[in-house]
Amino acid sequence: MHVLFADAMSAAARGEAPEPGSADVARALGARRVEPDTIAHRDPDRLPLGRPPTRDLLRQGLQTGSQTRRVMVRVALGVPLAGFAAVGLGVDRAYWAMAAAVLVLHQGTPLWRTLRRGAERLAGTWIGLGLAAAVIVVHPQGWFLAVVLALLNFAIEMLVTRNYLLASVFITATALTIGTASRHLEPGQVGHLLLARGLDTLIGCAVGMAVYVVLAGRQEIRRLDDAIARTRTAISATEPFVAAGDAVSLPARAARRDLQRATLDMLEAHEAATGGSKDQRAAADRLWPDVVAAEHTSYETIAALWAIETR
Known part of the structure; x- marks a missing residue:
């Protein structure tokens, strides 16, 4: 599914439509009617990266500005x-x-x-x-x-x-x-x-x-601003791996994972702001273009790493 997503994002960046039948392939994968190896091959000996270390999660949770x-x-x-x-x-x-x-x-x-x-x-x-x-x-x-x-x-x-x-x-x-x-x-x-x-x-x-x-x-008034800033920081940390063509090293995979987490946290913060106080809703409207831009750049970066990995 990530490979199909990467292909669709790459096509969108070129101003083209996704490959014909991509939606049918995605449905077939979801129903397990198609083997994943027919889409992209991955090293069966490579262990999943897993979640960040507990010490990192605790440190992030205690940082000023974190939702935790x-x-x-x-x-x-x-x-x-x-x-x-x-x-x-x-x-x-x-x-x-x-x-x-x-x-x-x-x-x-x-x-x-x-x-x-x-x-x-x-x-x-x-x-x-x-x-x-x-x-x-x-x-x-x-x-x-x-x-x-x-x-x-x-x-x-x-x-x-x-x-x-x-x-x-x-x-x-x-x-x-x-x-x-x-x-x-x-x-x-x-x-x-x-x-x-x-x-x-x-x-x-x-x-x-x-x-x-x-x-x-x-x-909560600063939550969305902080989330956008963290997403941009995660994008900056991931872009050097795209430039180097490295998508499989441990640091590259960790950067990709952290970028995904930061992007999802940003979208959650925006959703919270739209259901918050009057000031929060105003901030959500004002920052919506920044959210869209950061989300788009994030997904383009993630898609580029998936494209590199499946070459």
Whole structure:
């Protein structure tokens, strides 16, 4: 597929259309109806490059301007604030509020996705309290408990990537079922437990969303600029290998991999900006030509390396 992509990019650079039948060949490769060696031969003894070393990923994640560092700062502030708020309000289990704040902040998603995730977590938890109450009152034991937990976990796995709100319903029921399985609770105790869980989740989600709104406005405004700069730096680091006709040495392959990662990060940053605040959306519109230019140059460079490798 990379070779077909390189051929298409080379043709586009010459102002020509891709080879006739390229799309059919790509579909055949995807369906495994065509052997890859019929398109291009690769040394079977060459090991895949793999991801960058862990130390490099950690170093990059801790650098000023990295998205990982931005998320770390949000979590580092949001979690203790949620815990302090829960303790200050006299809620029994402050760690539930802290966990809810983590769930809102840890993914580093754009503004509207973060707010939606917090709202879905809160709504799903409060709905799940009703399901949890029914299970706790029945108080299943032995094989009955195992079956109930298996069904709840099955529902979570089926829903968590499709509908987080519904998944949160079953996550809440599962957590409370496990937490109360070893003892029988009186109706008053059940009500107190459910209220505590609901309030802690409300506090955690509210604090998490507030921390995001306060910090993201300052943090995210430079994210796209930084991503474009990193992509241009990666292009500059890769171009000498194109000029030297070297596409198979370890440094050349590492440079190509890093360029691909930088380009994808840049596109992700642009998508985040288009779904962010007013200033972020304005920055996304202003920098769109730079994103397109950097993406085009990046793919041309990658395609050139693939063309060199398959000569």
